[in-house]
Structures are given as C-alpha cells and as structure tokens.
Amino acid sequence: MKPMEKTDQIFKILKEELIKGSTEKSHPFRYFTLGTVGLDRVTRQRTVVLRKVSDELKLYFYTDLRSKKIIHIKENSKVGLLFYNPEKLLQLKIEGLATVIKGKAIAETYDNDIPENARKDYTTALAPGTPLEDSGVIEYLKEENHFCVVEITPFKVEYLKLQRPEHQRVRFSKRQELWSGEYLVP
Numbered sequence: 001m002k003p004m005e006k007t008d009q010i011f012k013i014l015k016e017e018l019i020k021g022s023t024e025k026s027h028p029f030r031y032f033t034l035g036t037v038g039l040d041r042v043t044r045q046r047t048v049v050l051r052k053v054s055d056e057l058k059l060y061f062y063t064d065l066r067s068k069k070i071i072h073i074k075e076n077s078k079v080g081l082l083f084y085n086p087e088k089l090l091q092l093k094i095e096g097l098a099t100v101i102k103g104k105a106i107a108e109t110y111d112n113d114i115p116e117n118a119r120k121d122y123t124t125a126l127a128p129g130t131p132l133e134d135s136g137v138i139e140y141l142k143e144e145n146h147f148c149v150v151e152i153t154p155f156k157v158e159y160l161k162l163q164r165p166e167h168q169r170v171r172f173s174k175r176q177e178l179w180s181g182e183y184l185v186p
C-alpha cells in the first residue's frame with residue numbers, strides 16, 4: 001500500500017474515533033482539553049464534553065456564554081483541542097477555528113438536549129468564575145439562561161499512536177476543503 005493511501009485510512013480511523021467520543025458515554029474521547037489564547041497571550045485550558053461531530057469533522061461543545069473561554073474565543077478564534085485514549089495510547093491534537101452559536105438557533109437544543117438537572121450549568125445568577133461571598137450560596141436564574149454551543153472547524157489534526165517497533169505520527173492539513181496527510185518523525 002502506498003503511504004498516501006495509508007494516511008487516508010488513518011484519517012478515516014481518527015474520524016470514527018471522534019464520532020464514537022461524541023456518541024458513546026464511556027469512550028475516552030468524550031472529554032477533551034480545550035486550549036484558548038486571548039489578548040493576554042496566556043494559554044488557558046479546560047476539560048469539556050464532546051457533544052457532536054459532523055460529517056465534515058466539525059466538533060461541538062456546550063458552555064456558558066459568559067465564561068472565560070468565550071471571551072478568549074471572541075478575542076482569538078484559533079483554538080487547540082487535545083484528545084487522549086490511554087487504552088490505545090492514541091493522542092489527537094487538533095487546531096481549528098471556533099464559532100459561538102447562540103440565540104434562537106440553539107434554543108431548541110437547550111429545550112430538547114439539556115435535562116432539568118443540567119440546566120444549572122447555564123443559569124447561575126453570576127457569571128462562571130465569579131468569586132462567591134463567604135456564604136458560598138449559588139443563586140440561579142429562573143427564566144433566562146446563558147447556554148451556547150461552540151462549533152470548531154479544524155484545519156489541522158495531528159495523530160500520534162505509540163506502538164512498537166515504531167510509533168506513528170501523521171499531520172493532516174486541510175486546504176481548499178481537502179485533507180492531506182504527511183508522516184512525521186514521531
């Protein structure tokens with residue numbers, strides 16, 4: 001098999017793994033590390049849940065519109081994503097452009113997909129990250145919410161599989177809507 005065909009096969013596998021991460025609750029790709037860099041030029045990282053992967057490999061997660069990550073994304077839409085599967089010793093590093101989706105378009109997602117007990121994540125009276133008064137009491141909004149969806153359109157994906165005798169590292173880049181892969185020294 002020619003190397004180019006092999007990278008196509010690897011791309012197919014990594015896409016399947018990402019889709020499984022969004023559909024299978026116990027899959028290690030269900031959670032990923034999202035890195036953002038705002039105007040302060042300091043990387044800020046956090047764990048988020050992978051909610052959906054589209055056929056064009058767009059990735060989606062849910063968050064509060066007032067959170068720091070949204071402030072960062074508005075300042076700089078380039079984000080980094082890190083996925084790790086410890087059973088397969090497989091790491092994916094993704095770079096992409098993030099878009100915040102809010103308003104009427106996603107009101108239906110909130111109504112249909114967010115169970116009552118999870119709505120607390122998007123309805124705190126104060127913005128996430130605000131220091132609490134000594135009482136530690138968290139107050140919630142009754143009517144409104146600050147739910148939003150973030151869509152990430154990847155432009156680079158780096159695949160690393162640790163294995164013997166040789167690790168496998170492939171960098172995929174998207175140009176004019178087409179993905180191409182090249183092997184890298186692991």
Ligand SMILES: Cc1cc2nc3c(=O)[nH]c(=O)nc-3n(C[C@H](O)[C@H](O)[C@H](O)COP(=O)(O)O)c2cc1C
Nearest residue numbers: 044046047048049061062063064067068069070129
């Ligand atoms: C297991 C786990 C899953 C999480 N999933 C999400 C998520 O899907 N969306 C989200 O906004 N925060 C999620 N969080 C909280 C974030 O890691 C983070 O603490 C929070 O969003 C505030 O981040 P920020 O201040 O950098 O915006 C999760 C945390 C853990 C531990």
